[in-house]
Amino acid sequence: MENYNSLGKVIWFTGLSGAGKTTLSNNLKLKLEKDGIPVIQLDGDLLRESVHRDLGFSQNDRKENVRRTAEMAKMLAEQNYCVIVSLITPIEAFRQMIKNDIVNSVDCHIVYVKASFQTCQLRDVKGLYEKEKAGLIKNFTGTKSPFEEPLKPDLVLSTEESTIDQCTQQLMNQFFVAC
Ligand SMILES: Nc1ncnc2c1ncn2[C@@H]1O[C@H](COP(=O)(O)OS(=O)(=O)O)[C@@H](OP(=O)(O)O)[C@H]1O
């Protein structure tokens, strides 16, 4: 096991649907697990299918989704897991709530997974942008529901300019320095 400063840490990915949050979370998890680090992933899509099934996409529900996830992340990080969260987290006040009000007992880093709306629309990984065009989705992030650009993220990863491996390396360099 590499001796990283990795225990009790939350890496929180914010970004539009299709920006690359899940892909980078999966890649980072593989890399850390190879080095023997205990990792837990909390992914918006999966949480919404299970414990957050009662929540929709109104601003209040999104805030509650973020709040509950942050409480879980804190609990797990306090037990020395490295917790990787992928949630759109569209509002700056939500991001401040995570860092200042909830996950304040362990290292918590907000990472902006950056890709333009146009790029995400072209990627359209899950066909949601197509559905949105057809008027089939309520409160879609980036059109009917706002996505505020993060003001003070701890790291910005441009998934238009860097490859998946380059982004993962940037995460490792910034947050997992071997000691
Ligand atoms: N209206 C609307 N807007 C945005 N996204 C939608 C919507 N409806 C369903 N989905 C799917 O839900 C995933 C986003 O959920 P999150 O929990 O990450 O959102 S939030 O942080 O509460 O804003 C998101 O996952 P990602 O594509 O991985 O971001 C979508 O698959």
Ligand SMILES: Nc1ncnc2c1ncn2[C@@H]1O[C@H](COP(=O)(O)OP(=O)(O)O)[C@@H](O)[C@H]1O
């Ligand atoms: N540098 C990169 N980082 C992450 N994803 C990338 C990158 N370059 C291209 N992609 C592609 O963009 C898409 C991102 O989808 P996904 O990870 O599901 O986004 P999100 O979880 O933010 O909705 C994937 O098809 C992925 O292969």
